[in-house]
Amino acid sequence: MVIAETADVEVVGEAGTGAEAVRLAAELRPDVVVMDIRMPDIDGIEATRLVTADGGPTRVVVLTTFDEDEHVYAALHAGASGFLVKDMALDDILGAVRVVAAGDALIAPSVTRRLIGAFVGGRPPQPAFARAAQDAPAGQTAAERRPAGITEREREILTLVGRGLSNTEIAAELVLSIATVKTYMTRLLAKLDARDRVQLVILAYEAGLVSVSG
Numbered sequence: 001m002v003i004a005e006t007a008d009v010e011v012v013g014e015a016g017t018g019a020e021a022v023r024l025a026a027e028l029r030p031d032v033v034v035m036d037i038r039m040p041d042i043d044g045i046e047a048t049r050l051v052t053a054d055g056g057p058t059r060v061v062v063l064t065t066f067d068e069d070e071h072v073y074a075a076l077h078a079g080a081s082g083f084l085v086k087d088m089a090l091d092d093i094l095g096a097v098r099v100v101a102a103g104d105a106l107i108a109p110s111v112t113r114r115l116i117g118a119f120v121g122g123r124p125p126q127p128a129f130a131r132a133a134q135d136a137p138a139g140q141t142a143a144e145r146r147p148a149g150i151t152e153r154e155r156e157i158l159t160l161v162g163r164g165l166s167n168t169e170i171a172a173e174l175v176l177s178i179a180t181v182k183t184y185m186t187r188l189l190a191k192l193d194a195r196d197r198v199q200l201v202i203l204a205y206e207a208g209l210v211s212v213s214g
Contacts, residue, residue, distance in 0.1 A: 002090050003034070009097060018042035025051045025058050031101040034084065036063045037071045045074045052079030059100045059196075081196050104167075104197055147207050149191050155209065157184045161197060162204025 004011040012028045015021035019041040025033055033051055037044040048060045059081040064071055075083070081100050084093055150158065160170045167181045174181075185197075194200050204210045 003094065003097065006094055009094070009101075016040070018044060018047035021047045022050045029056065030058055032097050033058060033060045034063065034097065035060050035080070037075070045071060045078050048075055048080050049078035059103075061096055061100050076198060076202065079195065081198060147192060147203060150188065154184055154188055154191070157181065158188055158200060158204050158207075159209040161185075161188075161200045162210035164201070 003009050012030050013024045015024050016039075018039045021033065021035065021039070021044075022042070033048075035044045035048055035051075039047070042050075044062055048062060051058055051060055060079060061082045061084055062071075062075045062080045063084050063086055064075070065086050081104075082096060084096055088096075147155075147158070156174065157170055160173060165173065167178055167185065170176070171178045171181045185200075188194070188200060189196070192200065192203055194203060
């Protein structure tokens, strides 16, 4: 109801089961699907995988709670572009929908820092994009530590992405234009075989560029 009453967002469909969500996503081709985890038929994680499997424009944001961390990890691998916590403020939920619709991923540090930290600490099987990360030898500085194949500037930007900064904030931090930051982001996604910003955040943690404490 909240989304439907927002002037710049149109609700084009609603689904009561995971299977229905997959069918409607294929039929309606929405910009964003807000996907609950717990649904009849097939759960939100499998539905997310099916919705994103064809590489189409539809992006998925999953609904989660902090006591369901394991579902968040599974949703990452299934193709989710972000997470909404069920007790978030309504404005934040709408903001998240807009962010993901614009092609970005929801990585607000207040929401994801604990989740990503636990994800890295638990070391579940690493997806393909994470295999580019290299373990840092003892004594290696943060400036020397980077995933294989990226430049020093790209490492700086990946670090800031891992800290949760937006493109605008990264541009201000490094005194670059937003267009230049977007170009670097495109290169990072391609070089690291990452689908979106969420995967870059995880990779920054995996590579040791950002600590869980900050």
